Amino acid sequence: MALDLAQERQQAHAYLDRLPPEQLSAVQGLLESMLAPVSRALANAPAEDEEISEEDEVAAIPNEEVLAEFGLTMEDFDRMGRSPLPSEPHGADR
DSSP, X not given: OHHHHHHHHHHHHHHHHHSOHHHHHHHHHHHHHHHSHHHHHHXXXXXXXXXXXXXXXXXXXXXXXXXXXXXXXXXXXXXXXXSOOOOOOXXXXX
């Protein structure tokens, strides 16, 4: 079994060595997200399959109200969603 794992690692390294820079960057991001605890937990979380009841729907607070508590608007929220996050140093989430 250890030999198989060593062979798999060697093959993965060989593939990485053959990638052009832009694809290598994408693979690096994928690997980092796979190793990040929160990202891994979210990726493995079951899909939400419960229907939202009318009672829950009425009790939900609109996004606009939540944002207003922080002095933000929906336009601010949309703009933040388009803005890239500052990069974190490697290992910041470990």
